[in-house]
Amino acid sequence: MASFSELIQSDTPVLVDFYADWCGPCKMMAPYLEEVAQKMKGKIKVIKVDIDKNQSATFTYSVQSIPTLILFKEGQIKWRQTGVVDPNNIIQQVQKNS
Numbered sequence: 624m625a626s627f628s629e630l631i632q633s634d635t636p637v638l639v640d641f642y643a644d645w646c647g648p649c650k651m652m653a654p655y656l657e658e659v660a661q662k663m664k665g666k667i668k669v670i671k672v673d674i675d676k677n678q679s680a681t682f683t684y685s686v687q688s689i690p691t692l693i694l695f696k697e698g699q700i701k702w703r704q705t706g707v708v709d710p711n712n713i714i715q716q717v718q719k720n721s
Contacts, residue, residue, distance in 0.1 A: 627680045631695035636721050637668045641691040643675055648707050649690045655710040667717050694720055
């Protein structure tokens, strides 16, 4: 399995959802992210990162509240948003930053 840093180096935009199982708003984001992944199949990768199990990535990207979405392309942060985000807003950001 590829490491986190290898995954975000992709030419294909990678949307990372920093979440926790105990987080209510994170649970609200799950169906939104599935919708984004389906609508943008082949144009984006969606990865979920559990902050309790992946503290190094959480620390590296200064994730202080969840859910936090970070869009990477070729290892660069293209967009970042904290809180519940509407699927259409996510899709717009991906299209704008691809």
